[in-house]
Amino acid sequence: MKTNTSLSLAWLGMIFIVRFVTAETIESDSEANQPSSIPVAEEADENVRQVSHEQDTSSVESLVSRGEGVLPNNHGQIWREYDIRKYTSRVTAEKPEQAIIDWILRETGTELWFSEPLGILSASRETLRVYHTPQIHETVSLVLTRFLNSKTASHAFGMRLVTVGSPNWRSKALRKMVPVSVQTPGTEAWLLSKEEAAVLLNKLRQRNDYREHGTPDLLIHNGQQETIEHYSPQRYVRSVIYRQNVWPGYELDVGQIQEGFSLQLTPLISPDGRTVDAVVKAKVDQIEKMEEVGVEAPATATQNQRIKIQVPRISGWQLHERFRWPVDRVLVISRGVVATPAPTKPKSFFKNPLTAGRSRGDALLFLECKGPIDVGVNPGTRAVRTGAIPRFQGRY
Numbered sequence: 001m002k003t004n005t006s007l008s009l010a011w012l013g014m015i016f017i018v019r020f021v022t023a024e025t026i027e028s029d030s031e032a033n034q035p036s037s038i039p040v041a042e043e044a045d046e047n048v049r050q051v052s053h054e055q056d057t058s059s060v061e062s063l064v065s066r067g068e069g070v071l072p073n074n075h076g077q078i079w080r081e082y083d084i085r086k087y088t089s090r091v092t093a094e095k096p097e098q099a100i101i102d103w104i105l106r107e108t109g110t111e112l113w114f115s116e117p118l119g120i121l122s123a124s125r126e127t128l129r130v131y132h133t134p135q136i137h138e139t140v141s142l143v144l145t146r147f148l149n150s151k152t153a154s155h156a157f158g159m160r161l162v163t164v165g166s167p168n169w170r171s172k173a174l175r176k177m178v179p180v181s182v183q184t185p186g187t188e189a190w191l192l193s194k195e196e197a198a199v200l201l202n203k204l205r206q207r208n209d210y211r212e213h214g215t216p217d218l219l220i221h222n223g224q225q226e227t228i229e230h231y232s233p234q235r236y237v238r239s240v241i242y243r244q245n246v247w248p249g250y251e252l253d254v255g256q257i258q259e260g261f262s263l264q265l266t267p268l269i270s271p272d273g274r275t276v277d278a279v280v281k282a283k284v285d286q287i288e289k290m291e292e293v294g295v296e297a298p299a300t301a302t303q304n305q306r307i308k309i310q311v312p313r314i315s316g317w318q319l320h321e322r323f324r325w326p327v328d329r330v331l332v333i334s335r336g337v338v339a340t341p342a343p344t345k346p347k348s349f350f351k352n353p354l355t356a357g358r359s360r361g362d363a364l365l366f367l368e369c370k371g372p373i374d375v376g377v378n379p380g381t382r383a384v385r386t387g388a389i390p391r392f393q394g395r396y
Contacts, residue, residue: 075117075133082128082140087147091221097123099223103268104143106279106322108136145271152222152269156370159216159228159265160201161282163340163361165209173200177332184321186336197330197366209361213341214263219373223268230341231260234287236310240295249298250307257312259287261341267369269327276327276369282319286339288359289313315339315359327369335363 071077088096101123105113112132113119120131130140146152177190192200204210213230220226238255264281290310297305317338325331340361 071120071131072118077117077119077132078134078137079120079129079131080137082130082144083126084123084128084144084147085126086150087223088125090153091224093221093224095125096221096224097125097128099225099266100128100144100147102266103147103223104140107139107143112136146268147223149271151273151372152271154219154221154373155267155269155276156373157218157220157226157265157267158366158368158370159214159218159263160212160366161214161261161263161341162201162204162364162366163211163213164204164207164364165361167334167337167362169204169207169362173203176200180323180325180331182321182333184319187319187321188334188336189321189323190332191325191329192332194328194330194368197332197368200332201366204364211340211361213261217370218265220265220267223266225264225266227265228263229260231258231262231285233257234259236290236312237308238311239309240297240307242298248305252307257285257287257314259285261285263365265367269369273372274327275324277322277324278367279322280319280333280365280367282335282365283316284318284339284341284363285314285316286341286359287312288315288339317363319365323367327371331367333365333367335365337361338363 071079084097084100087100091099093099101121104121113121117133118131119136120129122129128140128144130137132140176196177192180189180191182189214228216228218226218228234257236255236257237252239253241251241253242249243251261284262282265278267276267278269276290312292308292310294306294308297307315338317335319333319335321333323331323333337360340359340363
């Protein structure tokens, strides 16, 4: 009985060893045939992406054709080339032809150049190339007439930005002002004779809440764009960055905001010199107040700290309008009671508690065409780009 039991145990042991060795062999063979599942998956994904890219490329290429080799003219489009050297030769801008493109797009709109019928608009410093219907060519010709006319080469413009603390100046001045239609909500515009504008400005200067923010006289080539900017950087602590590897365990995140204003004027004089079309852009950014917030800082050896960060309360406004007015008139634009371009400072020693620190006012922009200017003496001056040119003696 003992002998049979010993034999049975021996057979079971041999069977267990054989199975264990067989399992090890199979597992090693499997690992040898497939080293890692991750690289195989990545390789499969790469193959799928490559096949997908090839399919996308082939599907696009199957839709491309050489066409008929000629420009379609199903709507009577005409190809014309206009010589614009008479204008570009007297303008010192880097790309004067861009002004012609911009004004053509303002007159025709941009959509018709990117839809049916096919249209092409391109310009170099010497040539303007246009492919479109005869009606569009008529519009292009009218725009070019305003650029190529030597009588409208360069003009002096007065651009004055002022703010008045209260809009009650209208009570006596409004009956002498001719309203002009404006698209921007909250914005008004009027026309005044140059004499009436001088009287109005003189009365506004006598007020304690009157502020003047920019009084440049600009020499602008017809159709070109001039920008006047006045910004001052304001630095503040906007956040705290916690770092354990530096002392005292944090760093201050300092930010910067540009506070001030930007004025942009793009005028185009009519061929007879009697009217001016102008695109006016204005932008004002103002910091009304810095809200302080205390945040926890890492504990020091003595006590816990609280660090003050600042959250800016920002106000601002923008204006983007196109106006047309006679050159013998002054255009006055009001943006309404908005944020002022700069902090207000009282003129008198005694502060009014009701208006002290007021950061809003009725923003007024005075625009005047002061007539043509002969720039043949020094056509290469760059001062006209910044507005820092000799003053022109105007009425105000």
